[in-house]
Amino acid sequence: MDNPDDRSALKKLIDMDEFREGKYSREKTESLVFDGRTMESIYKLFKDFDIKYIDYPISSGKESVVFKAEGQMKSYVMKIFKTSTLRFHNIRPYIEGDPRFAHYRKTGRNIVQLWVRKEYANLLECREHGINSPVPMGFMKNVLLMSFIGTKVSPAPKLKDVPEKKREAYLKDAMLQYRKMVQEAKIIHSDLSEYNVLCHRNRSYLIDMGQAVSIKHPMSRQFMERDIQVMRSFALRNQIEFDERWVPVMGEK
Ligand SMILES: Nc1ncnc2c1ncn2[C@@H]1O[C@H](COP(=O)(O)OP(=O)(O)OP(=O)(O)O)[C@@H](O)[C@H]1O
Ligand SMILES: [Mg+2]
Known part of the structure; x- marks a missing residue:
């Protein structure tokens, strides 16, 4: 981590109220969202997309947390899958049977990564067919980066x-x-x-x-x-x- 910008951004992420130690400890999710691998993936995406900082958390669900991130020229959304709670038996029916993913290994950690790859591929397919959806920018392990939909003030409403x-x-x-x-x-x-x-x-x-x-x-x-x-x-x-x-x-x- 040579760039002080990266350091402060990651620190901001860790320090965020939402993820301070204790808050989710009973649900055992807090530490697992930001395990070393996840931090490395976030860091890699920061570098590749020249992201300056994490702006704010948009949503925190059972299986993923979503943040707004600020690049040099544009805003992104970072969707981080919780490797601990993404249950294979829940996602299995949507992976098995899809010929596009037939040849991928579907074990252990691979499954979360495959899930991210699948969301990326689906978004890309949509964009290629002119469908309104976020533009997928990149992914690394359990972290997906896409374009932000919303204004300077807030994400677009549901x-x-x-x-x-x-x-x-x-x-x-x-x-x-x-x-x-x-x-x-x-x-x-x-x-x-x-x-x-x-x-x-x-x-x-x-x-x-x-x-x-x-x-x-x-x-x-x-x-x-x-x-x-x-x-x-x-x-x-x-x-x-x-x-x-x-x-x-x-x-x-
Ligand atoms: N590209 C985007 N731009 C703006 N907001 C977004 C974007 N993607 C996701 N969000 C916000 O984050 C929320 C959660 O994202 P998403 O629906 O992809 O995840 P999820 O797996 O359903 O998470 P949860 O379990 O919290 O519902 C969305 O309801 C939306 O408010
Ligand atoms: Mg959702």
Whole structure:
């Protein structure tokens, strides 16, 4: 660590209230998020992308923590998977059966890395098909780097949090993006919900794609039906008419 910028950034990360010793100790996650390997991966991405500092934590979930990071010219999102809580039996159905990942080893630590690689690949596929989603920038072991969606003041709100009068338009765009994802990128999100759509400047962005599978996956149709059902129910709860034309046609597998 030659650059003092890197040192201060990493120190800031460790010192963050969110991760001070004790807070998560009972859940046994705190130390494991920032184990040596994770720190090395963060450091590597800092160097490769010329990141100046970690700005603030955006979200801290069971399986990942998400930070905003500041580069020289742009803002990033760093999604760090907790190697300890990402359970193989939870993610297995979304890895096995996807021909894109058939030849990877799926044991121990590899599985988390494969999960990160898979989210990266899914985001890339989306971007290549013109779907609104974060731009994947890079990954290292259990850490994924992507573009930040939001303003100087805050990350973009989730679909569930946008003002009522804007929900219909954002839902419509989310479904349009989803349809492109299925019909053009030929992947099924498989965890689509009002939590995994970010709303920014009149566009809906699909996020959180670790579990997204190829339409060739044997369960792809069920996953798609579940995605649609979740969005249908969101529409219903918000008195929005769900337009059946939003439903994608999966086509040949
Ligand atoms: N590219 C991004 N730009 C802005 N905010 C983001 C971005 N990616 C993720 N977020 C924020 O971080 C949150 C968690 O990210 P994501 O949904 O990818 O992870 P997750 O595995 O679902 O985590 P959790 O278990 O906390 O839900 C999102 O709900 C969103 O608010
Ligand atoms: Mg999510």
